[in-house]
Amino acid sequence: xxxxxxxxxxxxxxxxxxxxxLGKRGRRTALIAHVLSSVGWFGVAALVLFLLVVAQNTGDAxxxxxLYRSVETSLWLSVPLAAVSGLSGVLLGLGTxxxxxxxxxxxxxxxxxxxxxxxxxxxxxxxxxxxxxxxxAAHFPDPAIAHCVVLALATVVxxxxxxxxxxxxxxxxxxxx
Numbered sequence: 442x443x444x445x446x447x448x449x450x451x452x453x454x455x456x457x458x459x460x461x462x463l464g465k466r467g468r469r470t471a472l473i474a475h476v477l478s479s480v481g482w483f484g485v486a487a488l489v490l491f492l493l494v495v496a497q498n499t500g501d502a503x504x505x506x507x508l509y510r511s512v513e514t515s516l517w518l519s520v521p522l523a524a525v526s527g528l529s530g531v532l533l534g535l536g537t538x539x540x541x542x543x544x545x546x547x548x549x550x551x552x553x554x555x556x557x558x559x560x561x562x563x564x565x566x567x568x569x570x571x572x573x574x575x576x577x578a579a580h581f582p583d584p585a586i587a588h589c590v591v592l593a594l595a596t597v598v599x600x601x602x603x604x605x606x607x608x609x610x611x612x613x614x615x616x617x618x
């Protein structure tokens with residue numbers, strides 16, 4: 442007689458994929474929008490950092506004031522570029538096998554998005570606005586450096602795709618939890 446062993450693990454419930462059908466042209470369009478807006482966002486962040494460094498190190502208060510005003514104007518580009526980057530990223534997550542929560546690299550980029558936008562709106566913007574009004578009281582906003590670093594890391598993560606799949610991406614969630 443042979444005996445069969447029964448597994449004590451709960452069965453894996455496979456959830457149907459909820460993917461948006463983009464088609465080849467739609468995927469390419471979303472990817473191009475995502476890459477261009479992300480590169481633009483990084484470019485604005487690098488420009489802001491450069492202008493802040495020059496403004497901080499010039500001895501000319503008029504030049505510094507003008508540079509701070511240029512940074513204020515540049516920040517108006519940052520949030521729309523971030524919005525296009527974020528929306529196109531979500532569209533790609535929903536419309537491609539990468540998903541929104543199947544791979545750690547995607548999750549890391551999603552987690553970095555919100556603090557970057559909030560920092561732009563609530564820290565860098567107001568600090569630069571104050572500096573443009575009162576150059577003598579200006580101080581260097583460290584979040585501008587962090588912005589560039591995090592955006593550069595997001596780019597590296599997009600290329601390297603580290604850390605593998607999340608539990609959701611490995612094939613399901615055990616039933617009952």
